[in-house]
Amino acid sequence: MNLANSITIELEGRKIKVPEGLTVIESLWDTGHDVKRGVGCLSGLCGACTVVYLEKDSKKVRFGLGCQKVIEDGLIVIMLPYFPSRVAHYLLTSMDSPLQHLAEIYSELYTCNDCKACNVCPEWIDVARVMKAAKDEDYETATNHITDCIMCGLCASRCPKGIAPQHVALFIQRALVVERLFPPNLHQRLSEMESLKFEQELARVAAMGTDELESYCHTLGEA
Amino acid sequence: MYSGAMSDAIEKVNATRERRKLEQIALLPEEAAQKLLNSYHPDYRESAFRNLRVGVNCGARTTHEIADLLESFSDLDYTKIDLRPEYDTDVLVLGGGGAGATAALFAESNGARVMLATKLRLGNSNTIMAMGGMQVSVDERDSPVRHYCDTMAAGKFAGRECLVKALVNDGPQIVKWLLDIGVDFDRDAIGNLLTKKAGGISAPRLISIGDHTGLNIMKVLKDEIGMRDSIEVSEFTPAVELTTNEAGECNGAVLFDLGRKRHFVVRAKAVVLATGGSGRLHMQGFPTSNNFGATGDALVIAYRAGARLEGVDSFQYHPTGVMFPEHMVGVLVTEAIRSLGGHLLNAKGERFVNELETRDICAAAVIRECENGNGVMTRSGKGGVWLDTPLIEEISGKGVLRKRFPSLYRHLMRVKIDISKQPLLVFPTLHYQNGGILIDKNGETTVKNLFVAGEAAGGIHGRNRVMGNALLDIFVFGKRSGLAASEKRFNDPGKVTLTHVYSYYNMLKSLRISSVAKSPTLFPEFIVNKL
Ligand SMILES: Cc1cc2nc3c(=O)[nH]c(=O)nc-3n(C[C@H](O)[C@H](O)[C@H](O)COP(=O)(O)OP(=O)(O)OC[C@H]3O[C@@H](n4cnc5c(N)ncnc54)[C@H](O)[C@@H]3O)c2cc1C
Numbered sequence: 001m002n003l004a005n006s007i008t009i010e011l012e013g014r015k016i017k018v019p020e021g022l023t024v025i026e027s028l029w030d031t032g033h034d035v036k037r038g039v040g041c042l043s044g045l046c047g048a049c050t051v052v053y054l055e056k057d058s059k060k061v062r063f064g065l066g067c068q069k070v071i072e073d074g075l076i077v078i079m080l081p082y083f084p085s086r087v088a089h090y091l092l093t094s095m096d097s098p099l100q101h102l103a104e105i106y107s108e109l110y111t112c113n114d115c116k117a118c119n120v121c122p123e124w125i126d127v128a129r130v131m132k133a134a135k136d137e138d139y140e141t142a143t144n145h146i147t148d149c150i151m152c153g154l155c156a157s158r159c160p161k162g163i164a165p166q167h168v169a170l171f172i173q174r175a176l177v178v179e180r181l182f183p184p185n186l187h188q189r190l191s192e193m194e195s196l197k198f199e200q201e202l203a204r205v206a207a208m209g210t211d212e213l214e215s216y217c218h219t220l221g222e223a
Numbered sequence: 224m225y226s227g228a229m230s231d232a233i234e235k236v237n238a239t240r241e242r243r244k245l246e247q248i249a250l251l252p253e254e255a256a257q258k259l260l261n262s263y264h265p266d267y268r269e270s271a272f273r274n275l276r277v278g279v280n281c282g283a284r285t286t287h288e289i290a291d292l293l294e295s296f297s298d299l300d301y302t303k304i305d306l307r308p309e310y311d312t313d314v315l316v317l318g319g320g321g322a323g324a325t326a327a328l329f330a331e332s333n334g335a336r337v338m339l340a341t342k343l344r345l346g347n348s349n350t351i352m353a354m355g356g357m358q359v360s361v362d363e364r365d366s367p368v369r370h371y372c373d374t375m376a377a378g379k380f381a382g383r384e385c386l387v388k389a390l391v392n393d394g395p396q397i398v399k400w401l402l403d404i405g406v407d408f409d410r411d412a413i414g415n416l417l418t419k420k421a422g423g424i425s426a427p428r429l430i431s432i433g434d435h436t437g438l439n440i441m442k443v444l445k446d447e448i449g450m451r452d453s454i455e456v457s458e459f460t461p462a463v464e465l466t467t468n469e470a471g472e473c474n475g476a477v478l479f480d481l482g483r484k485r486h487f488v489v490r491a492k493a494v495v496l497a498t499g500g501s502g503r504l505h506m507q508g509f510p511t512s513n514n515f516g517a518t519g520d521a522l523v524i525a526y527r528a529g530a531r532l533e534g535v536d537s538f539q540y541h542p543t544g545v546m547f548p549e550h551m552v553g554v555l556v557t558e559a560i561r562s563l564g565g566h567l568l569n570a571k572g573e574r575f576v577n578e579l580e581t582r583d584i585c586a587a588a589v590i591r592e593c594e595n596g597n598g599v600m601t602r603s604g605k606g607g608v609w610l611d612t613p614l615i616e617e618i619s620g621k622g623v624l625r626k627r628f629p630s631l632y633r634h635l636m637r638v639k640i641d642i643s644k645q646p647l648l649v650f651p652t653l654h655y656q657n658g659g660i661l662i663d664k665n666g667e668t669t670v671k672n673l674f675v676a677g678e679a680a681g682g683i684h685g686r687n688r689v690m691g692n693a694l695l696d697i698f699v700f701g702k703r704s705g706l707a708a709s710e711k712r713f714n715d716p717g718k719v720t721l722t723h724v725y726s727y728y729n730m731l732k733s734l735r736i737s738s739v740a741k742s743p744t745l746f747p748e749f750i751v752n753k754l
Pocket residue numbers: 317318319320321322323340341342343344345346347348349350351352353354355356357358437460461462463497498499500512513514516517518520521555654655676677678679690691692693694695697743745
């Protein structure tokens with residue numbers, strides 16, 4: 001292998017030369033680590049590849065995604081692909097107003113004292129703010145940025161109280177939907193389908209040969 | 224960070240921006256479009272294809288990459304393996320993406336014991352990567368009939384009527400189910416599901432969850448699976464072969480435990496194969512948008528068991544995959560950027576196609592530019608074209624990119640590329656397997672008790688899939704196959720054998736076919752090609 005453009009990093013506790021420009025995951029592969037547990041999408045979306053690193057001359061340990069973090073000379077890095085967290089057991093479909101049960105389901109939420117240690121999100125979510133809003137029963141604010149959460153669990157790994165913010169937020173997100181108004185347009189469409197409104201036309205169209213269907217499609221235009 | 228020749232090339236993009244704002248490029252007339260596809264679309268590149276020499280689809284056309292796998296010996300030393308089942312279950316679901324999770328949930332709710340085995344972690348899949356949204360006809364201007372027509376037309380009328388009909392008919396009901404289990408689709412001011420228009424769709428039909436539709440559905444499905452006592456999840460255990468009984472019906476699978484490095488057998492009354500697509504086979508050397516586990520394993524193991532395939536010579540190449548920075552090669556840049564007015568530009572800073580053409584036409588046009596020397600070269604010698612993202616900020620206002628496409632923005636900011644100020648280099652990326660294992664409307668294949676759902680299945684999308692129909696497909700056919708598979712729970716699965724693997728092996732031998740490929744692939748090779 002040509003290591004002309006290589007840099008030295010400390011990877012999983014071993015000082016080693018690797019070609020520059022690789023991500024942490026790629027440098028693990030490149031140096032013979034059989035990484036399967038800590039990899040999924042390779043696109044920064046699945047949260048399987050969390051890493052902890054210290055940059056050269058930096059005093060602060062940082063957290064990130066191994067498939068996105070590009071290595072630099074002097075980097076010290078290890079993988080942290082999994083951090084155990086409690087997931088509560090509940091059946092949403094059998095609850096009327098699930099948010100009222102938040103205090104039983106994730107009681108540890110109320111031990112949060114807003115220390116902000118959880119603000120290490122690789123997706124730049126202000127986790128502490130989410131937890132505070134949840135405690136204050138401002139659930140819409142709590143779930144505002146949660147659609148970006150990739151469930152990597154880094155926030156949970158930092159919490160001194162053992163809260164798993166990603167699971168708390170997911171429960172709130174799911175519970176809110178159940179409590180929201182059922183979408184009127186979907187309601188309308190479902191009752192139309194129940195009264196077989198489109199049945200005949202769909203059967204007619206589905207029975208058409210290719211040419212007939214093609215010209216039918218042309219007549220439809222934009223709605 | 225851009226440097227050297229690439230920075231110089233960006234100057235040309237900046238120089239033409241003002242003028243381009245007023246420029247109109249007409250859509251290609253049908254004949255010219257077909258000519259472009261014939262000359263430059265990878266599906267039309269005859270040298271990349273061959274006809275299968277074995278199996279149910281003998282004589283059918285497919286890519287060399289897939290043919291190599293189908294014409295190769297099993298990676299499993301089936302003479303040594305202990306076939307006594309280590310697990311016995313009613314329904315065995317293979318694959319932990321959206322289709323598999325849905326099948327498992329419906330099978331369980333119908334009273335079956337379920338085992339869900341997957342290659343990596345539950346949820347690591349193409350499903351979480353789906354951004355744009357899902358098609359379902361709920362808008363009052365829309366109807367299932369329109370949805371049917373759009374799907375058939377996009378697929379060049381090669382989709383199967385009964386499957387497309389099932390797809391569009393079940394749509395509204397499946398969205399209700401997703402809402403019931405707590406999936407938070409975007410709403411409008413009065414609480415309606417927010418519907419958007421998209422290329423190839425004749426009515427507003429795309430529903431979404433911000434820019435992370437698949438991720439937010441998958442999180443809920445995964446959470447819900449954890450709550451169901453009769454679903455056993457087995458992670459890091461990919462399927463390497465199906466098993467069959469004396470009558471040739473499917474009755475389980477051989478799984479490989481990645482940790483212990485050993486095989487074991489799960490026996491089941493019915494199997495739902497939901498292992499997704501095949502982007503990581505890097506057809507014709509293309510980059511891919513797919514997850515690490517998308518190696519087309521379903522095609523291989525189902526084909527050996529005698530299942531018929533359909534349309535495995537048709538793939539979707541998404542015109543805009545990242546080409547630089549190199550660690551992001553292949554990562555998808557959503558269509559929405561072009562819908563908002565982002566231009567595609569060659570090295571001269573000139574547009575060369577109407578950006579709202581269908582995916583196949585845009586992809587072919589990009590390939591044409593690069594092959595004719597009008598591409599922009601990266602340091603490692605790969606070519607691409609510019610996607611003018613700063614233009615969008617000029618049209619739609621400052622900050623719109625960060626707000627609408629947070630993950631793309633973040634990932635590039637990390638490597639000091641600010642897409643609100645600098646364009647992005649793109650090239651077509653292998654995105655979707657249009658065909659797959661042929662199913663009927665319950666998801667059953669031509670092999671009894673073997674069901675397939677999701678991207679692994681074929682027959683629905685014809686020769687091309689419209690944006691948003693894949694997500695709908697995985698839930699609709701996940702549900703249908705899960706329910707139908709659970710109906711088999713009182714069957715006698717019979718004896719576990721690998722007879723079909725033996726006969727396949729003999730067939731290859733008698734034809735003197737000896738391939739070096741090992742299959743199924745399970746994991747792509749890692750090749751450091753950046754030196
Ligand atoms: C980047 C991207 C963006 C997309 N955007 C959209 C969009 O906006 N709208 C839309 O409709 N569609 C979109 N698609 C397509 C859509 O997401 C997929 O087609 C769909 O999610 C596939 O679902 P699936 O369950 O069939 O497969 P997957 O979600 O890929 O799941 C397959 C699962 O099977 C596992 N597996 C693989 N091999 C084995 C094996 N041998 N044994 C056991 N398990 C195995 C995998 O690890 C994975 O967990 C997008 C796809 C990508 C890649």
